[in-house]
Amino acid sequence: MSTAPPTGRHRLFSYGTLQLPDVQRATFGRLLPGEPDAIVGYRSEVLTITDPMVIERSGSDRHPVLVLGSPADTVAGTTFLIDDDELAAADEYEVDDYTRIAVPLRSGGRGWVYVLAT
Numbered sequence: 001m002s003t004a005p006p007t008g009r010h011r012l013f014s015y016g017t018l019q020l021p022d023v024q025r026a027t028f029g030r031l032l033p034g035e036p037d038a039i040v041g042y043r044s045e046v047l048t049i050t051d052p053m054v055i056e057r058s059g060s061d062r063h064p065v066l067v068l069g070s071p072a073d074t075v076a077g078t079t080f081l082i083d084d085d086e087l088a089a090a091d092e093y094e095v096d097d098y099t100r101i102a103v104p105l106r107s108g109g110r111g112w113v114y115v116l117a118t
Contacts, residue, residue, distance in 0.1 A: 010087045011111030013039060013103070015077035016064040017057075018090060026057045027093045028086050034078035038106040039113060043069035047116070051095045065098065066115040079111055087112065 014034075017023045024031050047065040055061050066075060082090070090112075091100060098114040105111045 008084060010082050010084070011105065011109065012080045012082050012087065012090060013037060013077055013105060013111045013113040014080065015039075015044060015066065015075045015113075017054075017060075018080075018093070019078050020058065022059070023057050023093070027089050028082070032080040032082065032086075034080040035107065036076070037079040037111075038074050038076045039066075039103050040074050040106065041069055041071055042066040042075050042103075042115065043073040044075050045116070047097055049095055049097075054093065054095055057093070066113065068115075074106075079105055079107060090114075 012018070018027070019034075021031055043066070044064045045067055047063050049055055049061045049063050054063075094100070094114045097117055099117040100112050100114050102110045103113050
């Protein structure tokens with residue numbers, strides 16, 4: 001049984017730079033409609049990025065990154081509905097310090113999120 005949304009349409013939870021309009025235009029070629037959401041059990045830390053393309057798109061070398069936290073920890077963000085090509089583009093944008101996992105969303109169901117690769 002899959003832990004992710006069905007193939008073809010994916011929920012992607014963003015708590016960082018993928019919420020920025022300039023990053024969305026450069027990464028997906030469009031602005032993504034999204035809904036406010038959150039995930040529980042993670043906390044946000046700061047990661048220094050060295051990839052020039054990511055720094056150029058985001059305007060910063062300091063990006064948030066999720067790490068496993070306590071059940072009381074909550075991270076707010078936005079859930080986007082994207083297609084397979086857009087999920088591949090998001091994977092390309094995220095540097096090797098991140099890994100994509102499926103997590104429960106506060107709004108219900110599961111979605112993809114990028115967390116600190118360990």
